[in-house]
Amino acid sequence: MRKKWFVSNFKKRVILIAASLCLLVNSPIAYAASGESEYDEKYDEVLEVSSLDEDNVNTDINDFFYGGMEKLSDDPYHFDYSNMPRGHQYRVGDFLCNGTSLIAYLGNEKNVIIPEGITCIGREDVLLSSAFGGKPVVSVTFPSTLKVVGQYTFYECMDLKTVTMNSGLEKIGSYCFYSTALETITIPESVKLVGASAFSEAKKLKKVNIKGKDIRFDQRVFEETPFLKSLYNKDKVATIDNYLLDATGYTKAKFVVPSAVTSIAGSAFFLNCDVKEIVMHDNVTTLGSEVFRNCENLKKITMSKKLTTIPSWAFVRCDSLEEITIPESVTEVESMAFSGLNWLEKINFLSKTTNLESGVFEGTPWMAAQQAISPFVIINGVLIDATKASGKVVVPNTVKIINDEAFAGNEEVTEIILPDTVVRIDEYAFWSCPNLKSIDLGNSVKKIGESAFKLCPSLTAVVFPDSVEELGSYMFKDCNAVEYVRLPANLKRLDDYVLSDTSITSLVIPSSVTFIDRYALSYCDKLEKLYLSYELDENSYILGGAGSENFVVYYPQEEKFDWLNKYIGEIGSRIAQSNYSLSYSTLTLYTSWYGKQLQLEDEFQRFVANSKLIWKSDNTKVATVTNGKVTPVSTGTTTISATYDNKTYTCTVTVKDPSLNKSKVTLTKWDSTFLFLLNAKTSDVKWTTTDKSVVTVLQSGMIQAKKKGTATITATVSGKKYSCKVTVKN
Template structure:
């Protein structure tokens, strides 16, 4: 709707003696008796009629207090006021108090951008929990916090329900779903959820920086994206025993939340659901933890995964697992699980040894990434697949992959394992992915199987500055790009099968090595 149309609509006499705008007063939270009756004001509010309902915006940048009417009469016709227009109350630095009637059920994008409401008056918490509110954030460089530009609520906003200020929020018992962004940034000390609530919406309580403790009823099923993000004083959460899903960033930025006990009902946990400072995860058992579903965040290009959307900072969320109050350092994963899902133990700083039980076929992406204390890993003969970066930046010292169904080592699988000294890869591995063993700076020896054919030209050993022995069982030189420093090629001993010297010397990729040693691979115990 153009400004001309709004101005034309304003020419109609708007009868709202109890719903008009008032000038600012000394008391930022006036009582009902102190509020003066509103005269008839023009050029304050404008209305756009869509499908028999009115959409409202403020067209004055001088008012300090606005009361939105529940209905408006234009040209003799009366319309319910149901929507706050896009940018409808944006860039109003003097507006500090706002009255929103129950009739409002939708607030459009950037409705309150650059407008700081100090006092928000509503008539019903139940209807506010159901409001349709876009959520989006911008960074306020003065306040140094994220702000939802679509909501009238800011960090310093006090909510009034029927004229009574709310600092301890009690959600009505009739509410089942709390809408997205509904209380984002609210100045409240506590929130009480009713037994019937089932879903907490996206960013619904994010930025409520005075919240210290939350208890959820057993009826709760899901906590959505960023629901409590940046609740900086939140130190205790009781999840009850009904929550099934905790989504991405649900408790990110909750700096005081150092320990959480996850309910047995949980089946899905999102990437970075908790903060860097959440160090302790108390869980039912290791089997349960391994079966939790976790998202695999990848950008698809031409139908193929290009890169992970998981944050690249490998030190981002270091933590430990606790079972029965005891920190888990050594773990046996039973084969009955068949797979270890992506990110299952990522960032676990307490793990020292892992035995992957017979029956496990798949180790997911990032499953043991950045486990710096993880020295020993025992692989099963049933292993078939391994995900990208599965053991990147872990503390493995000696790697032995036994004969199994694994035919490839994925890219970045053991990248940055700085304590890794020796690698033994067995059949039927035929392919080694990009940078699979790069920056393994302590690596001195690697044994490659007969079945290895190559790496399709990608670098696999970049930064392995201590490497001095390569044992190759393949009769045909594998197509490998090593990526080693130039000065190492003259000194590394390369053990190859008897009768293959000419083939290796003539190979473009292997000809850079100078110290070839032919040996009987069937009887040489070094293989």
């Protein structure tokens, strides 16, 4: 299991990044972080960048990281941010941006108005997140377009007294307003999530106006504020309106959630060792993360029938729980929700949800019991665990989703075959499977999450089915043995680091791909040939640190690719027009695949938009073709052609019948052997015998001699019969 970051006091969280570089240049920059392992954005935590000179923290950081960034305008309030693509970093006035995100503020104004068009402040996918951290800002006004205020955005802005939030804001990140001078704040109705410690240590915060009714408050949002202290009743329970914010000091054995409460904040019962039973009324719809964590004596809990999400770490170390019922209303169970419950043996899973994150039941007796029954632990079609599978693994066709970390850390699996029922593969699904050599992804997967194959050093090739529309970042992180990747024909973009660390030498970009992120091909040091797609946007990055000394970019014969000239100075003459050809000049198919479509290897099709190709079969009685997919009809030969730009490219297709591996067999009584139909799908073949008393046949093709005599075994597929004469001797 991957370790998660636990962030403690900012000033104490100091780990120098690139220490040798800092020493050489006498840089005051240091990363401030603490934790047990690598950064993981999935758990909504972040590493911070600090300076040993706290007075100049942002100036130092921004000069170091952004000093050479392109400046597009001096006027941030009359600039169109909406057309800036994600991955494009630039500067407008004192604002450093990436796409429509404001990632850092360089100025020193006390009253700051965030420009219209900005949708996010800070970036949760990078280490730098404290966009205003330590700045002398006194007031901030959000634009109407803002959706997200990222983690640590105004961390320790100790002069910040006023923040005007906009209607339309949806998320306030963790530690966002930590240790500020805010006295009052209004949280708009549109806000759905307030992150951990968002307003903690705001020593002057006395009044909070909460407009929404369904806001999820994560752990310790208002910790050490006058506002929270003013809410406690005689039972040491803090509530406001329909929100239960804190009950950590409650001392009675049974706690009945007040009927007016619809939302219980994160860590509301954290470390409460007195409560043994909790009863929720059905009004409760929302829980914050770690809500019951370390309630070691909690033996019974009645959940609301309207609860929608069981949050991350919700019941961790509730060691007295032996049974849990997950209501039908639940639509998502987040990571580690019930992990490590040493006595949890029974789970009543009434919910039909397929949104189950990693490690939900990890380390529980219930999980151990399921693993003892089968190497595949499946809930509602979600494969949540296969860490006990070994060798060649064929995933059951009842599985629709491969869950986060389903195979993570499995050292025994060597080959994985997924059924066509699988439509989604989640993050880190096959993470750290050191002996995994091959994987068949089936034909129906639409989305594969971030780092799905991370740390699979034995994996050499991956063929993505054309059904895939989205590939996550860091797909092959530390997979240096991967030499071949076939991208899917329906992929829309290549995200950052999606193919980094591979050893591919050639890559074809499908015609469906319109954008390549800046670092999509970084650390592809052996890449020699890159074939661009017809629809590629001119804002794409075709280098991004990729390429060997022999690196050549091939592009379609289209005037629209004049924009490639901007790369001439970097890679000189190594930009060339493509010489088109079909990937097969000859192809053999079999009638046993009647009704099944085979797609011509489509390197050609990927260069050119599908609408520009004209496909034709010279003899449709032998084989037909539709959008490059060839379907055999009957035995014979035909020519498949594709025409583009007044040029025609051809492939000769021969269609044959399948054949039995044996036409005659002699056996001794009780002997057995296998018959199989070459070039036919096993599941489509029907086997029969003319005399079961002489020889029997299973649908697998295995025959067994019963007594002396002769019989004929027949294999039938696609209406055709293929026979073998069997003679049995005593």
